[in-house]
Amino acid sequence: xxxxxxxxxxxxxxxxxxxxxxxxxxxxxxxxxxxxxxxxxxxxxxxxxxxxxxxxxxxxxxxxxxxxxxxxxxxxxxxxxxxxxxxxxxxxxxxxxxxxxxxxxxxx
Numbered sequence: 001x002x003x004x005x006x007x008x009x010x011x012x013x014x015x016x017x018x019x020x021x022x023x024x025x026x027x028x029x030x031x032x033x034x035x036x037x038x039x040x041x042x043x044x045x046x047x048x049x050x051x052x053x054x055x056x057x058x059x060x061x062x063x064x065x066x067x068x069x070x071x072x073x074x075x076x077x078x079x080x081x082x083x084x085x086x087x088x089x090x091x092x093x094x095x096x097x098x099x100x101x102x103x104x105x106x107x108x
Contacts, residue, residue, distance in 0.1 A: 004081060011056040011085050012092035018052035019045055019096030038104040045100040049093045056089035057082075 023045040030040035070079040 004084075008085060008088045011089040015052040015056040015089040015092035016096040018055050019048050019093050020099065022048045022052075023096075023100045041100055042104050045097040049097050052093040052096065053086065053089045056092065057085055 023041045026044035027037040027041040030037045067079045067082050070077075070082075
């Protein structure tokens with residue numbers, strides 16, 4: 001159980017960090033390019049959400065392969081764990097994009 005919780009926590013914070021970090025750096029870059037930083041940050045946060053989930057779960061095809069092979073073998077527990085990891089990574093990415101939206105709320 002501790003493996004599941006530690007992996008889930010890491011997936012959450014990795015996805016959260018990808019969205020926050022990518023959006024903040026896009027905002028800094030937009031200042032150098034003379035673009036509005038808030039709009040750039042919001043757009044980047046929305047576009048990075050799916051990639052943050054992929055980064056957090058460790059690749060795009062491996063978790064799907066684990067789910068498929070375990071379901072075909074009749075073992076639902078590892079497949080359910082992978083689905084939970086994907087959902088938790090989504091929650092981290094979504095929370096990151098909502099935080100960016102909250103930060104940029106007064107700027108637009």
